[in-house]
Amino acid sequence: MIKKIFKRLGLKDKLLGLIVPFLLLIIWQGAVTKHLFSELLVVPPLTLLNTLIELAKSGDLSSNILASLNRVLIGFLIGASGGFILGIAMGLSPIINRTLSPLVKALQQVPEFAWMPVIILLFGIDEFAKNIFIAIGAFYPMLFNTYLGVSGVPDKYHELAQVYQYKSHRYLAKVILPSALPSIITGIRLSLGLSWVFVVGAEFFGTEAGVGFMMISGRQLFQIDVVMAGLVVIGTIGFLLNYVLQLLEKKLSGGRVAFDGGIA
Amino acid sequence: MSVEKGTLEIRNLSKSYVVDNNQLQILKNINITFPSGAFVSILGSSGCGKTTLLRIMLGLEKQYEGDALIDGEKIKGPGSNRGIVFQDHRLLPWLTVGENVAFGLDKLNRKEKKLLVDDHLKLVGLSGFENAYPSNLSGGMAQRVAIARALANKPEILLLDEPLGALDALTRMYMQKELERLWEFEKITMIMVTHDVEEAIYLSDKIVIMSSRPGVIKKVIDIPSARPRDRASSEFMHIKAEILKEFHLGTEYPFAYAI
Numbered sequence: 043m044i045k046k047i048f049k050r051l052g053l054k055d056k057l058l059g060l061i062v063p064f065l066l067l068i069i070w071q072g073a074v075t076k077h078l079f080s081e082l083l084v085v086p087p088l089t090l091l092n093t094l095i096e097l098a099k100s101g102d103l104s105s106n107i108l109a110s111l112n113r114v115l116i117g118f119l120i121g122a123s124g125g126f127i128l129g130i131a132m133g134l135s136p137i138i139n140r141t142l143s144p145l146v147k148a149l150q151q152v153p154e155f156a157w158m159p160v161i162i163l164l165f166g167i168d169e170f171a172k173n174i175f176i177a178i179g180a181f182y183p184m185l186f187n188t189y190l191g192v193s194g195v196p197d198k199y200h201e202l203a204q205v206y207q208y209k210s211h212r213y214l215a216k217v218i219l220p221s222a223l224p225s226i227i228t229g230i231r232l233s234l235g236l237s238w239v240f241v242v243g244a245e246f247f248g249t250e251a252g253v254g255f256m257m258i259s260g261r262q263l264f265q266i267d268v269v270m271a272g273l274v275v276i277g278t279i280g281f282l283l284n285y286v287l288q289l290l291e292k293k294l295s296g297g298r299v300a301f302d303g304g305i306a
Numbered sequence: 307m308s309v310e311k312g313t314l315e316i317r318n319l320s321k322s323y324v325v326d327n328n329q330l331q332i333l334k335n336i337n338i339t340f341p342s343g344a345f346v347s348i349l350g351s352s353g354c355g356k357t358t359l360l361r362i363m364l365g366l367e368k369q370y371e372g373d374a375l376i377d378g379e380k381i382k383g384p385g386s387n388r389g390i391v392f393q394d395h396r397l398l399p400w401l402t403v404g405e406n407v408a409f410g411l412d413k414l415n416r417k418e419k420k421l422l423v424d425d426h427l428k429l430v431g432l433s434g435f436e437n438a439y440p441s442n443l444s445g446g447m448a449q450r451v452a453i454a455r456a457l458a459n460k461p462e463i464l465l466l467d468e469p470l471g472a473l474d475a476l477t478r479m480y481m482q483k484e485l486e487r488l489w490e491f492e493k494i495t496m497i498m499v500t501h502d503v504e505e506a507i508y509l510s511d512k513i514v515i516m517s518s519r520p521g522v523i524k525k526v527i528d529i530p531s532a533r534p535r536d537r538a539s540s541e542f543m544h545i546k547a548e549i550l551k552e553f554h555l556g557t558e559y560p561f562a563y564a565i
Binding site: 198199201202204205206207208212216217220221223 | 364366384385386390392394396398400401409410412459
């Protein structure tokens with residue numbers, strides 16, 4: 043019976059992925075109980091769980107998560123739309139591609155955090171600056187995947203569109219975008235994933251809410267358990283985001299998955 | 307001078323590419339008339355320029371000397387008066403069978419579209435498949451959908467580029483029968499490029515034999531035999547022997563095996 047349910051949900055394979063984290067938790071708890079590390083510096087998992095429950099009860103956790111998600115969404119929308127539009131333009135026009143691709147590739151080499159001083163100089167440290175910081179991270183995966191999808195539309199489909207006289211926006215909507223869809227959805231997933239990674243970084247400077255803020259203030263008040271709780275929350279939400287988007291990716295692209303990012 | 311609808315004429319047509327400063331002649335001085343309502347096959351081995359010729363008729367290929375006329379007017383590009391079936395079915399995998407058939411009907415409203423799609427799916431024997439996806443179809447079924455898509459547009463001329471080339475031998479013969487039935491039903495001009503001699507004899511009123519490098523017309527054979535044709539009849543065999551001779555594949559005694 044239980045076997046059947048497991049099979050139905052495809053849980054059997056997924057359970058394998060839980061074994062190592064579970065073992066680590068046991069070792070972690072054991073190490074602290076045996077006083078290998080100071081309990082002040084390495085918070086045992088059970089204490090951490092308590093902290094998480096406390097944070098959840100007080101409403102701190104949800105308000106911080108919501109603040110971060112809100113930031114991610116705005117930054118992602120700005121960056122990903124930019125990447126999407128530029129990706130289509132570069133994918134459709136070899137001239138635009140040759141004009142812009144050296145610049146794009148050079149800028150992509152700049153580490154995300156190297157933008158920080160520039161952003162602070164230009165936009166200060168308020169909300170918009172954080173959105174821009176996230177947007178830069180979200181921009182590239184969306185750009186590259188959209189470009190790959192659009193430039194990879196097979197010649198035979200271009201020819202078919204020509205035969206049936208599909209032009210401009212009809213051509214884009216009925217042939218180019220559907221053909222590029224698997225790539226575009228992969229772009230959305232990777233782009234949103236990176237946005238979530240960068241939101242914490244963005245919140246390390248001048249914020250009053252967010253998971254990153256929660257961790258910074260935890261560190262300042264020497265509440266190591268809060269810092270660690272932040273880590274757990276970041277990892278969990280990032281994992282869930284990726285998981286949900288992967289399901290969506292499979293559903294929307296009818297099994298035509300372009301790229302799974304290497305790690306399923 | 308008025309020409310009957312569905313007539314295609316090729317006059318003094320030549321085409322060449324330049325490859326590494328060398329002029330490569332693909333087609334040389336081609337003259338053919340495809341009469342309205344006829345089934346004409348262009349037969350030749352690969353590389354004889356037959357597909358290029360079909361692409362010129364379709365309007366995808368525009369660089370050439372001479373004239374390609376449809377109903378007396380110069381072909382300027384693809385148009386809805388010509389339909390095409392490619393060797394690969396070329397259905398769009400993200401569209402259902404019904405949506406694929408409606409691909410060329412974008413300008414019609416929903417009701418008109420549905421009527422035409424239903425009609426043409428029924429015509430190719432695939433009623434009830436409109437919500438299936440191309441990935442769920444066999445090669446023969448997919449090619450039927452491709453034919454339905456081309457016919458739904460109500461073309462005067464249907465161009466067929468080795469339409470059955472990717473099918474297995476039995477499906478192929480079955481589809482040849484189907485093509486004949488569709489041709490008789492639609493009463494339109496059909497021009498098929500093929501390298502299958504029997505297929506050409508089975509289906510055509512007229513066979514245009516081409517040879518390679520440069521692509522020229524070697525011979526035009528009219529086939530007046532009654533339909534449906536019997537592949538095993540002596541008349542069929544005779545025509546086949548005559549054609550094979552053109553490709554230097556003939557034997558002195560074509561029926562030696564039968565004795």
